Amino acid sequence: MKSLRRRILLVGLGSVLSACAARPVPAVRHYSLGMSRADYRDYAGAKADPCDAEPRWLSDELTAINGLLARFVDGTEKAADMDAPEQPQHLALLEEASRTLPPILEVHEGNLRGLARCKFRDSGAFPEISRRGGELVKSARERLAGTQAAVAAAALRATQQAWKDGAAEREATARGTWCTANPKVGEASVFYARQNLDGVTEWRFCDGSRVEQRADAEPAFIEPEGLSARERRRVQPPRYLQAAKEFPAGEIDRAPTSAAAKSDAPAP
Template sequence: MKVTGRRVLLAALGASLSACASRPAPPVLHYSLGISRADYRDYGGAKANPCDAEQRWLSDELTAINGVLARFVNGTDKLDTPASPDHAQQVELLKEAQQTLPPVLAVHENNLRGLSRCGFKDKGAFPEISRRGGELVKEARERLSSADSVLAAVSLRQAQDTWKEESPQREATARGTWCTADPKIGEATVFYARAALDGTFRWHFCDGSLVEQRAGAEPTYVEPEGLNKRDRRRIQPPRYLEAAANFPAEEIDRPPETGTPKSASPTP
């Protein structure tokens, strides 16, 4: 009876060990972000235990993803500095990370959580890998959480830059449409109005006159350069101020407020 019982116990133990041994390690996955590359495994997704992994492999995999995250965090540290020479490159890295990094972050966080249950978690480099990994996951998530607002601001700046660059052409087109070849001095005809990015409004007149209103100030008349005395007598500033005040507000050329640039020219 004792022999039979021992055989049953050994058979059960052998079957259990065989079942554990038959479960293959998760396949190696490859990830790239910018110039960074890393190989890793999704232990949780494969219902595998990272504690059963070869410790050297696990250490290399976790370290590799930590490296990718560190380069991402450090490589997107100038997103709030548009004047930085690296800004455009960092924006592209953020765009790529927004599309591809979240699932890798989830796997890495799960692998680090699994490591915390391993008997070797306090050995070798694992304590530092775990500590640094937790920090990087948090920092990377914070960076990604701000991606929508950062990219929207970038898109808006680009749209406003395009609008500003194209403003002279819109002004020239409006002049050619609404002004005669030889406009008469003193005829207060507005052909184009623009609201600048700094909040200044300018109404342009066919005879070269200008009405300007800076933010928080009253509008003022600005006469054309080089006027002789006779032409100057023809100008009545109140007429220009009145014309500017009566110009339709919806036809003022305004900077875009979203990332879609304004392309249509205002029509007086």
């Protein structure tokens, strides 16, 4: 009889051990993004069921990832806003997330799907955790999808700023190359032309005159300041307009329209 009870006990113990072996507990993993930290478990990756987890621990883990995702979404809102003071920090966080966050989103989404099958899914904070988690996963993926565009916009802004910063030097170099020390007023000699970031094109003349053309408008002659009456009679606007028209389009110093464009374009 004792032998029979011992066999029954061993069989029962073996069944319990087999059940435990069939439901492994995933190891705790650590993830950091920027200044945020969170612990989580990959139930699907370990072929485990989150419904077998201690509900309080599962709640804490899912809440931790939700909090990290919320901070990520808030901390990258201005990543593509070139005028925002916090844009560089937001873009840096977005670039970091683009390299490390996608696998975490997959795990979190899988854990939330597993939670939906649990008996305790409608108890405590789980309904709000599930709802909020789904929203945050979607928002995070949308934000990550804009990474390339945000990086390209920042690179273009930097390239355009470098071009703008060097424009005065390029103009001075062109003046020194093509103009005499004492240019005569009335000589329509173009030494430099530039198309600015706002689309306005300017042709600069050695005697201080300018021709300016805004988008969808005719070129306009701009007389230099401080001319005497005699000098003003020498200035013939049609000659300047014609010189601007004949200036080679390929030699106009144009603002970059892509980050790949050179920001140190040589002066004509």
